Amino acid sequence: MRTIRRTMVASALALPLMIGAAGIASADSFGSTQVQAGPDGVASHSVQADTHRGSSSFHEHSSAAGPDGVASQHKSASADRDGGSKYQExxxxxxxxxxxxxxxxxxxxxxxxxxxxSGVLGL
Structure with a gap:
């Protein structure tokens, strides 16, 4: 009886872990957006990340407006398969x-x- 219970518990735990791991391993893009509005103002935040054919990119944008003013921030980073990379904020x-x-x-x-x-050191 104890062995059957252990097997059932292990199976119940293994299935969500396998599904979660498969989702993580196969993910090649991610996106998220949040927007809030209320009596004191409005704010938004978005994130986007992608990989495609050896290249990857990340973009994040936030903005807010209220009675005291407005603000905005943007960050982006990318890398290509040839070793090139860019960052901007x-x-x-x-x-x-x-x-x-x-x-x-x-x-x-x-x-x-x-x-x-690298040139000076001869690397």
Missing amino acids: HSGWAGQDGAGSSETHSSTDGGHDQGVL
């Missing part, structure tokens, strides 16, 4: 005291070029 805001923005970006070429440090 931008934010902006405006309110009663003024406005501002900020941006950061960087990229690498996935070609056969060596970086400065």
